Amino acid sequence: xxxxxxxxxxxxxxxxxxxxxxxxxxxxxxxxxxxxxxxxxxxxxxxxxxxxxxxxxxxxxxxxxxxxxxxxxxxxxxxxxxxxxxxxxxxxxxxxxxxxxxxxxxxxxxxxxxxxxxxxxxxxxxxxxxxxxxxxxxxxxxxxxxxxxxxxxxxxxxxxxxxxxxxxxxxxxxxxxxxxxxxxxxxxxxxxxxxxxxxxxxxxxxxxxxxxxxxxxxxxxxxxxxxxxxxxxxxxxxxxxxxxxxxxxxxxxxxxxxxxxxxxxxxxxxxxxxxxxxxxxxxxxxxxxxxxxxxxxxxxxxxxxxxxxxxxxx
Amino acid sequence: xxxxxxxxxxxxxxxxxxxxxxxxxxxxxxxxxxxxxxxxxxxxxxxxxxxxxxxxxxxxxxxxxxxxxxxxxxxxxxxxxxxxxxxxxxxxxxxxxxxxxxxxxxxxxxxxxxxxxxxxxxxxxxxxxxxxxxxxxxxxxxxxxxxxxxxxxxxxxxxxxxxxxxxxxxxxxxxxxxxxxxxxxxxxxxxxxxxxxxxxxxxxxxxxxxxxxxxxxxxxxxxxxxxxxxxxxxxxxxxxxxxxxxxxxxxxxxxxxxxxxxxxxxxxxxxxxxxxxxxxxxxxxxxxxxxxxxxxxxxxxxxxxxxxxxxxxxxxxxxxxxxxxxxxxxxxxxxxxxxxxxxxxxxxxxxxxxxxxxxxxxxxxxxxxxxxxxxxxxxxxxxxxxxxxxxxxxxxxxxxxxxxxxxxxxxxxxxxxxxxxxxxxxxxxxxxxxxxxxxxxxxxxxxxxxxxxxxxxxxxxxxxxxxxxxxxxxxxxxxxxxxxxxxxxxxxxxxxxxxxxxxxxxxxxxxxxxxxxxxxxxxx
Numbered sequence: 138x139x140x141x142x143x144x145x146x147x148x149x150x151x152x153x154x155x156x157x158x159x160x161x162x163x164x165x166x167x168x169x170x171x172x173x174x175x176x177x178x179x180x181x182x183x184x185x186x187x188x189x190x191x192x193x194x195x196x197x198x199x200x201x202x203x204x205x206x207x208x209x210x211x212x213x214x215x216x217x218x219x220x221x222x223x224x225x226x227x228x229x230x231x232x233x234x235x236x237x238x239x240x241x242x243x244x245x246x247x248x249x250x251x252x253x254x255x256x257x258x259x260x261x262x263x264x265x266x267x268x269x270x271x272x273x274x275x276x277x278x279x280x281x282x283x284x285x286x287x288x289x290x291x292x293x294x295x296x297x298x299x300x301x302x303x304x305x306x307x308x309x310x311x312x313x314x315x316x317x318x319x320x321x322x323x324x325x326x327x328x329x330x331x332x333x334x335x336x337x338x339x340x341x342x343x344x345x346x347x348x349x350x351x352x353x354x355x356x357x358x359x360x361x362x363x364x365x366x367x368x369x370x371x372x373x374x375x376x377x378x379x380x381x382x383x384x385x386x387x388x389x390x391x392x393x394x395x396x397x398x399x400x401x402x403x404x405x406x407x408x409x410x411x412x413x414x415x416x417x418x419x420x421x422x423x424x425x426x427x428x429x430x431x432x433x434x435x436x437x438x439x440x441x442x443x444x445x446x447x448x449x450x451x
Numbered sequence: 452x453x454x455x456x457x458x459x460x461x462x463x464x465x466x467x468x469x470x471x472x473x474x475x476x477x478x479x480x481x482x483x484x485x486x487x488x489x490x491x492x493x494x495x496x497x498x499x500x501x502x503x504x505x506x507x508x509x510x511x512x513x514x515x516x517x518x519x520x521x522x523x524x525x526x527x528x529x530x531x532x533x534x535x536x537x538x539x540x541x542x543x544x545x546x547x548x549x550x551x552x553x554x555x556x557x558x559x560x561x562x563x564x565x566x567x568x569x570x571x572x573x574x575x576x577x578x579x580x581x582x583x584x585x586x587x588x589x590x591x592x593x594x595x596x597x598x599x600x601x602x603x604x605x606x607x608x609x610x611x612x613x614x615x616x617x618x619x620x621x622x623x624x625x626x627x628x629x630x631x632x633x634x635x636x637x638x639x640x641x642x643x644x645x646x647x648x649x650x651x652x653x654x655x656x657x658x659x660x661x662x663x664x665x666x667x668x669x670x671x672x673x674x675x676x677x678x679x680x681x682x683x684x685x686x687x688x689x690x691x692x693x694x695x696x697x698x699x700x701x702x703x704x705x706x707x708x709x710x711x712x713x714x715x716x717x718x719x720x721x722x723x724x725x726x727x728x729x730x731x732x733x734x735x736x737x738x739x740x741x742x743x744x745x746x747x748x749x750x751x752x753x754x755x756x757x758x759x760x761x762x763x764x765x766x767x768x769x770x771x772x773x774x775x776x777x778x779x780x781x782x783x784x785x786x787x788x789x790x791x792x793x794x795x796x797x798x799x800x801x802x803x804x805x806x807x808x809x810x811x812x813x814x815x816x817x818x819x820x821x822x823x824x825x826x827x828x829x830x831x832x833x834x835x836x837x838x839x840x841x842x843x844x845x846x847x848x849x850x851x852x853x854x855x856x857x858x859x860x861x862x863x864x865x866x867x868x869x870x871x872x873x874x875x876x877x878x879x880x881x882x883x884x885x886x887x888x889x890x891x892x893x894x895x896x897x898x899x900x901x902x903x904x905x906x907x908x909x910x911x912x913x914x915x916x917x918x919x920x921x922x923x924x925x926x927x928x929x930x931x932x933x934x935x936x937x938x939x940x941x942x943x944x945x946x947x948x949x950x951x952x953x954x955x956x957x958x959x960x961x962x963x964x965x966x967x968x969x970x971x972x973x974x975x
Binding site for chain 2: 290
């Protein structure tokens, strides 16, 4: 995700801050409703279609329609394997959807948490300490980040390949390998955003804690992090979603169906058995969209509250 | 400071939890874990004889210990080290490696090192000798269980062939039956079932017989003498074609080439200076698709940003009316495309735009080849990207609109400005102050928006005059294909060179963007 999108997330509160005035009549505003409705229809059209296709009895692409002909959960059943009573991997013989989903959650969740930790530590150093190389360090972070990690994928592949010869658990086709590769991009923009937020936390708070005998580590964990909770949540969500979306590196490092993440798995799934698997695919998309959408909905409220409350304003 | 005092109450409690002994214990435990892991890793590494990696591990571990056990001056490092380790391993080193590769000819046919390539050519150039010498062969195992070839030539001489060479054996030590050696002293012939398990061993089995020649098994019961068509002349540092003595010299770019331009495969990986960059400019096979792709990348990124901004702003202006009913509902619904992970939306759109069964064509009763005609595919890619990006500019514009003081607008209206005039002269300029940097950032993002292209069209449909570039390929997907496209030859050197060009382009754009924001001023 770009810097711009991250900043948009932070821009949300001003939307909520607006004042409600007296409602105007429909006569003056009909065009506003018209434009908004057209926008909503276009925005929701694919979403509505996927929801419908997921519950539609006819699971082919050509048989899909906006209103399902017959409601059924068959698509979800076939996604999770038709024989529901068998145990183990035999259940998921059609596709390894559950594995993909689980893998994506592990990788995106793990990356998000560790990204927040690593970039918060670095941002704290950049925000609170004055040391030689500080300015250079931040500019270097920015510069390195502009080189798309995607284009260095040959080198990343070779590093993981060679590491795997010695340490199997972080070799090719493992989830930990993917997580630590993503952590290479943990600093950079995230550190910049967090440093900006940390700078707004008054340093008097640190200083009074230091006077009370707290060490810098205690100030970090005890004072700065709790106050920075909103920005930590935003960074975690952004990191979660961009990791969830990542396709190239995952497709290079992960090799077998059981280890795929959702983008790699679903891409192969639809590439190979496109028209006849539209129904199960739609069901899969629906489930895959839930975690990110929930987090997004949750974040919106959290950010608005977090930023509008007095705590961080000093 | 009243808010600050209130905020302190929780932190002070947390501080006491982390203070003194507890904090020290946590630190010691974490540091011990790091060291324990390092020791385990060191043992594994030494088992694998990875001495350089072991040295690096020892250095890094010692540095970590030193930094966390020293009291004062390493303070910033204590916070910077964890992220920096990952940054170095998976960002800095890969980028450095990629830059290095951009100055080499690393590609299909130029993967090996020079000495490996020479050995490879010598091996591959073996062909059946002109005199057609062949042997009847029996596979046997020696006392030490080593696989050997028991060979009988046309004039009835018996030999034992091993990877070390050919050794004659006296007639009285062998029995011959049916034109092959049935048994030999000190060796056990292989039985039927055993033959199946030695396939791979046999396929690379060679018995050197001097002069670069070798005896190679053909199936399970005969062997032929092979001689090299090329011979490496170490003194001239060149290959000699045996039949006519033509010299193939090192051309300095990783290949042995004859005076008439003929080349021996494979070549090797070597530094070629700026040659990859030169190819982008001079080679017509690369220049023409590169320019097309570059142009399309600009068109794609520009139109996505401007269309998205225009539509987002339109929606924002529409909804920026105090007291408008359903305002919250509209806003919540309009940003839904933003809340759905993009890869899902892209895969879904691929289905919706399918020309035969796709919903879009059926809804409008059209049969537009959305993804299979070059121009329609370009339109589709832009439309879908706009669909994904509008909610972002809608949110940004709405926020920016609401931060414009209403007094300004009212004053302009009092002065007799029409709605359009007020928008042009007051609202838009103020809005752009906030949104322009974001537009530049969005441009940089879409310039490298691999997923939007690759998950929708795969860069296709193919253009008939280029084997690699498709109609909708942007630079980054084009580069990805150059590096990884199976079957068309992979050219990491060229891909890395283009990667550097992308880096420079995006870097310049971002530098302009940043010089216009105040982000850098906070660094003082």
